[in-house]
Amino acid sequence: MQIENNKEQNVLVVDARKTDFFKKQVRIALRNCGKINPENIDEYIAEDGYEALGRVITTMTPEEVIDVMLKSGLRGRGGAGFPTGRKWDFARKSVSDKKYVCCNADEGDPGAFMDRSVLEGDPHVVLEAMAIAGYAIGSDQGYIYVRAEYPIAVKRLEIAIKQAKEYGLLGKNILGTNFSFDIELRLGAGAFVCGEETALMTSIEGHRGEPRPRPPFPAVKGLFKQPTILNNVETYANVPRIILNGAEWFANIGAERSKGTKVFAVGGKIKNTGLVEIPMGTTLREVIEEIGGGIPNGKKFKAAQTGGPSGGCIPASLIDTPIEYDTLIEIGSMMGSGGLIVMDEDTCMVDLAKFFLSFTVEESCGKCPPCRIGTKRMYDILEKITSGRGELSDIDDLYALASAIKNSALCGLGQTAPNPVLSTLRYFKDEYIAHVVDKKCPAGVCKNLLQYKIIADKCRGCSACARKCPVNCISGEIKKPFVIDQSKCIKCGTCMETCKFGAIVKE
Amino acid sequence: MKSLEELRALKSKIRSEMELKEGGVDTRVVVGMATCGIAAGARPVMNAIVEGVANRGIKNVQVTMTGCMGLCRLEPIVEVIDKDGNIVTYVEMNAEKAAKVVEEHLAGGRIVSEYTIGAVAQ
Ligand SMILES: Cc1cc2nc3c(=O)[nH]c(=O)nc-3n(C[C@H](O)[C@H](O)[C@H](O)COP(=O)(O)O)c2cc1C
Numbered sequence: 142m143q144i145e146n147n148k149e150q151n152v153l154v155v156d157a158r159k160t161d162f163f164k165k166q167v168r169i170a171l172r173n174c175g176k177i178n179p180e181n182i183d184e185y186i187a188e189d190g191y192e193a194l195g196r197v198i199t200t201m202t203p204e205e206v207i208d209v210m211l212k213s214g215l216r217g218r219g220g221a222g223f224p225t226g227r228k229w230d231f232a233r234k235s236v237s238d239k240k241y242v243c244c245n246a247d248e249g250d251p252g253a254f255m256d257r258s259v260l261e262g263d264p265h266v267v268l269e270a271m272a273i274a275g276y277a278i279g280s281d282q283g284y285i286y287v288r289a290e291y292p293i294a295v296k297r298l299e300i301a302i303k304q305a306k307e308y309g310l311l312g313k314n315i316l317g318t319n320f321s322f323d324i325e326l327r328l329g330a331g332a333f334v335c336g337e338e339t340a341l342m343t344s345i346e347g348h349r350g351e352p353r354p355r356p357p358f359p360a361v362k363g364l365f366k367q368p369t370i371l372n373n374v375e376t377y378a379n380v381p382r383i384i385l386n387g388a389e390w391f392a393n394i395g396a397e398r399s400k401g402t403k404v405f406a407v408g409g410k411i412k413n414t415g416l417v418e419i420p421m422g423t424t425l426r427e428v429i430e431e432i433g434g435g436i437p438n439g440k441k442f443k444a445a446q447t448g449g450p451s452g453g454c455i456p457a458s459l460i461d462t463p464i465e466y467d468t469l470i471e472i473g474s475m476m477g478s479g480g481l482i483v484m485d486e487d488t489c490m491v492d493l494a495k496f497f498l499s500f501t502v503e504e505s506c507g508k509c510p511p512c513r514i515g516t517k518r519m520y521d522i523l524e525k526i527t528s529g530r531g532e533l534s535d536i537d538d539l540y541a542l543a544s545a546i547k548n549s550a551l552c553g554l555g556q557t558a559p560n561p562v563l564s565t566l567r568y569f570k571d572e573y574i575a576h577v578v579d580k581k582c583p584a585g586v587c588k589n590l591l592q593y594k595i596i597a598d599k600c601r602g603c604s605a606c607a608r609k610c611p612v613n614c615i616s617g618e619i620k621k622p623f624v625i626d627q628s629k630c631i632k633c634g635t636c637m638e639t640c641k642f643g644a645i646v647k648e
Numbered sequence: 649m650k651s652l653e654e655l656r657a658l659k660s661k662i663r664s665e666m667e668l669k670e671g672g673v674d675t676r677v678v679v680g681m682a683t684c685g686i687a688a689g690a691r692p693v694m695n696a697i698v699e700g701v702a703n704r705g706i707k708n709v710q711v712t713m714t715g716c717m718g719l720c721r722l723e724p725i726v727e728v729i730d731k732d733g734n735i736v737t738y739v740e741m742n743a744e745k746a747a748k749v750v751e752e753h754l755a756g757g758r759i760v761s762e763y764t765i766g767a768v769a770q
């Protein structure tokens with residue numbers, strides 16, 4: 142971390158909020174996280190908690206609430222970026238005496254933990270926003286679908302719901318009005334596909350969490366076949382502040398077509414891993430270099446992955462891209478739910494694509510063949526390429542499979558599964574070619590494609606490496622150059638670490 | 649609560665209680681207790697502070713917890729907030745360091761600079 146040190150006076154910065162890590166952040170969704178005690182409703186109320194709900198149900202019509210959401214420009218933070226106001230409007234207009242408000246707290250993207258932080262740090266904001274949504278669409282029942290692997294989040298939500306009920310901020314006739322709203326928790330078993338909206342609702346109903354075709358859309362026929370809205374945790378965390386400060390206030394933060402802020406869980410090869418909330422339109426460079434403190438160990442930035450297994454990479458040449466829904470789509474990535482993995486020059490992009498595909502193969506629910514069989518086929522091809530058996534026609538096959546899966550898979554999991562392959566092919570095709578044609582892994586990651594070699598000129602013949610090699614495949618005479626028997630070498634790298642003279646190279 | 653007015657009255661009451669610092673409490677110690685903090689060892693840190701404050705009979709300090717402020721790699725994090733709202737962020741804490749903060753900072757009024765974010769994370 143770079144600390145804003147006043148050099149002349151040599152003053153030590155002791156308040157975290159005054160460090161560079163916080164300077165470019167704007168905290169709306171995370172405003173109470175790390176500040177209030179999440180298990181004490183009074184501390185939330187002291188921060189204007191439940192004031193927005195109070196105003197909504199005593200002074201606004203449902204149409205006015207939806208109008209504020211529409212004008213604010215808030216779009217879903219769970220991945221697809223659908224305008225929240227429009228979603229609420231559809232559900233409002235669906236006629237039914239029972240409607241539901243759901244919260245997606247499944248957070249399945251590996252490496253993402255934004256939603257967990259909001260639930261653990263500020264659970265009441267989600268409850269308050271869901272009640273506001275309930276008033277807007279005409280619903281009296283909410284469900285939070287949260288993964289069972291988040292026990293602390295679950296516990297704090299339970300405490301929060303109990304406290305809100307005791308205060309009469311949830312339940313019957315809230316604040317003396319005609320509006321009643323209740324919230325229940327449903328625990329998910331941690332299948333990635335259960336984050337998909339139709340699968341999530343099927344799972345809440347008590348069935349196996351499998352997606353179903355849309356239409357009908359949930360706003361018309363969702364949970365228990367009733368009109369339902371589903372929003373992400375972070376989406377909800379913005380709602381009370383938008384009501385309190387106004388649509389215009391929110392619409393003035395961020396970029397032209399992406400309003401407000403986005404929370405990212407920044408991980409990988411970056412100094413300050415952690416959680417950041419930035420105004421939309423902030424560039425990737427600002428996030429990595431200024432907030433994130435840059436790449437450690439003097440390595441070079443190679444690419445960043447957003448959107449996890451559904452997303453794509455942003456190469457170093459596009460580091461000045463502003464982070465917005467549309468700009469990311471244009472360059473073949475996506476906003477996603479907020480995972481941001483930073484990679485340095487030691488990352489093999491083919492191997493990276495293979496990693497994400499292994500995740501989707503594992504998480505595919507198996508309902509439709511393009512995803513069940515197609516992603517496995519793509520994975521097998523990547524395995525073939527990274528193990529040195531690839532042919533040029535494999536790259537064509539990857540493209541063909543990718544477009545077939547995208548066009549025919551039933552749900553978003555399958556439809557987006559080829560994205561990591563397509564985006565790495567788009568920006569790092571030369572790396573694929575190097576694996577296939579030259580049988581080399583330029584980043585030195587794919588074990589089958591690299592060799593450890595002793596440079597005879599540099600070797601002093603000390604035998605240190607030979608004594609350490611776990612399979613005894615290094616031999617030689619003392620004070621003469623040693624050699625590695627490539628047929629036995631398991632590429633563990635021990636010899637290279639051992640040699641004090643830099644005589645062993647990996648290529 | 650039966651009306652928005654009641655909610656607002658409660659808010660004012662809570663706020664003035666926080667300002668008046670009931671029972672002479674003028675310092676808050678806040679321990680990060682989200683998953684990241686707990687995984688890094690926030691529980692023993694919390695215990696050490698609570699015990700230290702009790703054993704020394706320090707009366708002006710309230711010990712409480714909060715969620716994640718985003719600096720997950722520096723957890724466990726402990727913040728000491730004085731009556732004027734000045735914040736000292738201690739990072740990468742453990743029970744031993746926490747005991748020292750109780751002794752030096754909470755009892756003695758001297759910031760333990762070597763554990764602060766500025767000193768550790770530079
Ligand atoms: C396979 C798959 C997994 C998903 N996982 C999540 C998730 O973990 N959390 C989430 O909020 N949305 C997830 N989504 C997106 C949801 O289907 C839905 O679009 C979102 O919850 C809507 O809320 P929003 O409009 O507030 O973003 C997933 C979608 C797919 C296809």
Ligand code: SF4
Pocket residue numbers: 334352504505506507508509510512513550551552553554555556
């Ligand atoms: S695309 Fe994959 S996850 Fe979605 S329904 Fe088909 S098999 Fe299941």
Ligand code: SF4
Pocket residue numbers: 593609610611612613614615625629630631632633634635636637
């Ligand atoms: S990489 Fe491992 S197995 Fe291969 S020669 Fe070196 S020490 Fe032996």
Ligand code: SF4
Pocket residue numbers: 595599600601602603604605606607622623639640641642643644645
């Ligand atoms: S450790 Fe280095 S110098 Fe010694 S024998 Fe092995 S390669 Fe040669």
